[in-house]
C-alpha cells in the first residue's frame with residue numbers, strides 16, 4: 001500500500017482489508033481444493049459403497065455434495081467476514097480512541113492550551129505509555145510556562161515602583177515643582193540603584209538556576225567561613241545593636257571544597273536578612289557543626305521568626321514577607337533564591353526553619369565534607 005493510500009485509509013479499514021485479503025486467499029484455496037479434489041474423491045467413495053448406480057440417482061447425490069460444499073464455503077466466508085469485522089472493531093476501538101485523544105490534545109497544546117491531557121482509553125500498554133509520556137511532557141510545558149508568566153509579572157511589578165518614582169521626579173524637575181537638591185538627588189540615586197541591583201540580581205539568579213555559575217573551588221576550613229562572615233558583617237550588626245557571634249568547636253577544622261567568594265555571598269545574604277529581622281538587643285549566632293559526611297553552617301537569630309505558611313516560599317524568586325521592613329529596605333526578594341542556587345551548585349543545600357512569629361529563625365547551609373583522599377588528590381593535582 002502506498003504512503004498516500006495508507007494516509008487515506010484509517011487503521012481500522014487497513015486492518016479489516018488485511019484480514020479480508022487473508023480470508024479470501026484461504027477461501028480461494030479451500031474452494032479450489034474442494035473443486036478439484038472433492039468431486040472425484042466423493043465419486044470414488046460413492047462407487048465403493050455400490051459399484052453400479054442409476055445415472056439420475058448418482059447425479060442427484062453428486063449435486064447434493066456440490067450444493068453442500070457451496071453452502072459450507074459460503075457460510076464459512078460470511079461467518080469469517082463477520083468475525084473479521086468484529087475482531088477489527090474490538091481491536092481498533094480502544095486504539096482509535098486513544099489516538100484520537102492524543103491528536104486532539106496535541107492540537108490543543110500547539111494552540112497554547114497546555115492543560116490538555118489524554119485519558120487512557122484502553123488501547124493497549126504501548127498506547128497507554130505513549131499517552132503517559134505525552135501527559136508528562138504537557139505537564140512540564142505547563143509548569144515552565146507558569147514560571148515564565150510569574151517571572152514576567154513579578155518583574156513588571158518590581159520595575160514599576162522605581163520607574164514611576166524616577167518619572168515623577170523628572171516631571172517635577174522639568175515643571176519646576178521640584179528643585180534639584182539633596183533630597184531629589186537621593187531619591188533618583190536610590191531608585192536607579194534599585195533598578196541596577198534588580199538587573200544584576202536577575203542576571204545572577206538566572207545564571208545560578210541554569211547552572212551557569214562558575215565556581216572557583218578550593219579547600220576551605222569551616223571555621224574560616226564562619227569567622228570571615230562574622231567579620232564582614234560586624235559593623236552592620238554593631239550599628240543595628242544586634243549581637244553577632246561565631247561558634248565552631250571541633251567542626252571548625254572540617255574542610256569543604258567551595259568557592260569562598262560565592263559562599264561568602266550566601267552567608268552575607270543570610271546574615272543581612274537576620275540583622276534586618278532582629279530587633280536591637282537581639283542575637284544572631286553563626287555556628288559550624290559536623291553531621292555525617294556534611295558540614296552544617298547554621299545561622300540562628302532571635303528575631304521576627306517566619307510564619308509556617310511563609311517558610312515554604314522564602315526561597316522563591318521575588319518573594320518578600322509582607323512586612324514594612326521587607327518592602328522598605330529595598331531587597332528584591334531574590335537573595336535567598338540566589339543563595340540556595342549557590343548552595344545547590346556546591347552539591348549542598350540551604351533550608352530555613354522557624355518556631356513561628358516572634359521565635360526567631362534558623363537558616364542551615366549544608367555542604368559535603370571534603371574527604372581526606374579527595375583533598376590530597378586535589379592538592380597533588382594543583383600546580384604549585
Ligand SMILES: Nc1ncnc2c1ncn2[C@@H]1O[C@H](COP(=O)(O)OP(=O)(O)O)[C@@H](O)[C@H]1O
Pocket residue numbers: 269273274277301303304305306314315319320321322326330331332333334335336337361
Ligand atoms: N532571618 C529572617 N527572619 C525572618 N524572615 C526572613 C529572614 N530571612 C528571610 N526572611 C524572609 O524571606 C524573604 C526573602 O528573603 P530574600 O530572598 O533575602 O529577599 P529580601 O531580603 O530581598 O527580602 C524576606 O523578605 C523575609 O520575609
Ligand SMILES: [Mg+2]
Pocket residue numbers: 269272273331335336
Ligand atoms: Mg535578602
